[in-house]
């Protein structure tokens with residue numbers, strides 16, 4: 001017997017999405033047939049290179065494939081996704097599909113599409129590419145030949161947006177570490193899992209019917225909490241699971257737990273800065289919301305305030321620290337290391353950032369997404385603003401917009417608000433010390449934690465709404481920064497209508513700023 005939950009913890013796999021790798025259904029055969037038909041030309045318009053362009057737009061700018069119609073084929077992820085979502089007409093149990101939950105920190109996959117048998121082979125050999133290796137992996141291909149290796153294989157490095165981080169992998173192929181991979185759009189905060197077999201031991205909602213001698217499972221969708229304490233599997237299923245886990249490669253020292261922050265903090269803290277800070281203080285056991293928050297230039301009385309000092313003197317802080325240790329979570333929602341929110345006045349009024357309260361070794365998991373994130377469809381953002389902010393509360397609306405983000409296509413039709421998640425306080429730098437939730441280098445106590453915002457999406461609807469309320473989109477901030485110069489922070493007094501030349505830039509390097517506030 002083998003405890004699934006233990007395995008997930010060890011491997012860093014989280015969520016019932018992973019559990020559901022044991023829930024095998026039988027739609028692969030239909031999908032295979034469709035994929036084979038479509039592999040040379042995915043949309044029937046005889047234009048294979050356009051299909052690859054589609055893939056490019058799906059996987060982001062990193063992938064620019066130099067392909068020719070004669071000798072190439074690719075995989076249009078949009079189409080594969082559509083196929084994968086189609087309900088099969090008839091189900092057989094001889095091919096099975098499992099769901100594979102890709103942990104966020106390992107959600108970069110390399111897919112190698114073999115060019116064999118006249119281009120009819122549609123297998124994707126999939127392996128994860130650890131972020132540390134990503135650069136050297138990319139460097140191993142020149143721009144010219146990165147998509148076609150000497151053997152004629154095609155390599156793609158694609159990033160799975162975290163809402164799309166559940167992949168469907170055919171079980172049979174996964175046994176050989178070869179997966180037919182279909183993107184399966186399951187927002188991780190809301191893992192909807194399709195149950196399909198009795199191996200679903202959590203009491204899945206399924207019915208079995210007899211059809212022409214085959215046992216067929218009628219599939220029902222049910223919502224599940226992605227944390228499951230115990231599920232035991234054995235025999236074939238265990239072997240399949242082990243293979244799936246192994247095919248992802250081992251990652252040492254994965255400190256991800258089951259995203260404790262994710263599903264335990266359902267409380268809605270509201271969306272004003274005060275509300276957020278109240279939520280943060282609550283985690284410290286502090287119930288009082290400081291009254292001087294309105295004065296943005298004063299230091300926030302978070303960890304270093306007077307009350308805190310007196311409580312430390314009373315030994316209360318020690319107790320809290322012990323509790324924190326037990327919980328194994330940082331005190332800010334989502335953060336896995338000790339950090340605090342401090343004003344960053346050089347970015348403007350009412351601007352804050354996240355600062356390390358400890359040395360953070362390179363590659364440490366710095367934060368974890370929490371279910372405080374709320375996704376709003378682009379068509380709902382305006383009505384959300386209308387219903388939740390006074391017309392004249394421009395600052396509130398701006399704060400709401402700037403503390404959220406939009407991912408890249410194909411997930412760029414949602415605005416993800418992180419108003420009550422402390423990740424919303426992370427500022428942008430062109431030499432960021434965090435990437436994909438991890439420290440990119442050793443970070444010293446006192447340093448500001450930063451991200452490069454260029455990985456965010458920048459669709460027209462989002463640009464329009466940000467400009468309407470007088471702020472730049474995250475992506476625009478990173479673009480502007482890169483034009484201004486590496487590592488240089490933007491001045492607070494930029495104006496979105498400024499030309500690049502007229503954007504005033506304080507010649508302020510991140511390190512200088514950090515040492516000035518120490």
Ligand SMILES: C[S@@+](CC[C@H](N)C(=O)[O-])C[C@H]1O[C@@H](n2cnc3c(N)ncnc32)[C@H](O)[C@@H]1O
Pocket residue numbers: 344347350351352353399402403404423424425426427428429471472473474477481489490491
């Ligand atoms: C995710 S929030 C970060 C937290 C933000 N400082 C706050 O307190 O609301 C993104 C916003 O921070 C500001 N910001 C972040 N990085 C910046 C930078 N490098 N230069 C100028 N403004 C920046 C911009 O106002 C941006 O819209």
